[in-house]
Amino acid sequence: MEKPKTKRVTIADVAQASGMSKAAVSMILNNKPGTRLSAETSERVRGVAKKLGYRPNAAAQSLRSGKTRTLGFISDQVTVTRFASEMITGILRAAEGRDHTVLIAETFGKPDQLAEAVTQMAHRDVDGLILGFMDSRQRELDLPSTGLPTVLVNGLDGNPSTAVLPNEYESGAKAVQRVIESGARTVAVIGQLENAENLPETYPSITRRFGSIQAALDKSDLEVVGHWVLEDWNPSDGYTATTQMLVEGHRPEAIICANDRVAMGVFQALAEQGLMPGKDLSVLSFDDEIIATYLRPQLSSIRLPYEEMGALAVELLLDGKLEPVEHQIDMPLIERDSMKNH
Known part of the structure; x- marks a missing residue:
């Protein structure tokens, strides 16, 4: 019944x-x-x-105001990977706080699906769009003309647009300063990405991160005993680079890793040589993925502020602050056990 x-x-x-x-x-x-x-x-x-x-009555309110109180979020893999899921959390919480709902679409990393997703969101009368990217890259998005206010998160378009990105300009300097505070006199940097070296303008965040590291190292008294360029940021790449570095007789007092997955491989290579981060040397990384807390000892890492970036995108949309500029979000250092102290 x-x-x-x-x-x-x-x-x-x-x-x-x-x-x-x-x-x-x-x-x-x-x-x-x-x-x-x-x-x-x-x-x-x-x-x-x-x-x-x-x-x-949402329908009645929409008729009166011309607004649906609905935002569209289009992801290029953010919804289907664990790495940037906090971006969705930030968007949903900020939208709820402003009495808005969010429609979500996924392109699975296929650029040709982006235009269709934007068109579909426009047909659903969303009040604005947030485009979220897994990899912080500069792209030529070629979006259809819908008139919808749009904010990019963790990415840039070749055309000027409102974008929210992590503050990589300061992240590298923050890492070097922490290494200095650990008392290290020698350091190795593992993980500049080969593609980013070849096409720096296409990889703005990576270029800024390593540019910041290099500028801070140049101003410091640290001796750089190795700067390793990798084809990819996987544990196996970090493991291979660290193993090669130790075989060649380089034994730095600190290692700065490109990200936590690289650091995972670094930990493995060090363990095979009987070396423990936090005791025999310092290891510092970027991104602060969940694996940073699973490693032993736990990994100190400079966090990518996905949740804060998503929340700011909502605020920019709803407050109408859509100037074609970049909004930089601070990347905090999350201290754990992999760094030595004086």
């Missing part, structure tokens, strides 16, 4: 229960300016509405 549908609570119901007119209740619940009702009365009406379970 079907359960009867629950009757929707209306403004008329709230008016009857509160002893107010429908016009007065409507002004209070829709936050209309110009009402002469007291704050005490307004609070009482809102309390009655909450008790009855009143919810505004």
Whole structure:
């Protein structure tokens, strides 16, 4: 037997229960300016509405305002990998805090699907778009003309646009300063990406990260005993580079790794030589993925602020702050056990 549908609570119901007119209740619940009702009365009406379970009619509000209170988020793999899932958390929480919902679409890393996803979001009358990227790259997006306000997260377009990125300009300097504070006198850097060296303008975040590291090293008294360029950022790449470095007789007092996956391979190579991070030398990394807490000892890492980037994108959209500029989010150093101290 079907359960009867629950009757929707209306403004008329709230008016009857509160002893107010429908016009007065409507002004209070829709936050209309110009009402002469007291704050005490307004609070009482809102309390009655909450008790009855009143919810505004979204369709009616949309007709009145021309807004659907819905944002579109299009991902190029963010939704299907674990690495940047906090971006979605930041977007959803910020949207909820502003009484908006979010529609999510995934392109699975296929550029030709992006235009179609944007068009589909426009057909669903979203109020704005957030495009989130797994890899912080500069792309030629060639988006269809929809008139929708758009913010990019963790990526850049060849055309000027509103973008939110991690502050890689300062991240490398922060890593070098922490190495200095550890008391190290020699350091190796493992992980500049080969493609980023060849095409620096295409990989802005990586280029900025390693440019910042190099500039800070140039100003320091640290002796650089190795700077290893990798084809990819996987544990096997970090392992191979570290093994080769030790075989060649280089024994740095600190290692700066490109990211946590590289650091995982570095840990393995060090363990095979009986060396322990945090005791025999310092190891510092970037990104602060979940594996940083699984390694033993736990890995100190400079965190990619995915959640904060997603939240800021929502705020920029809803506040109409859509100048074609980059908004940089600080990357905090998460201290764990892999760094030595004086």
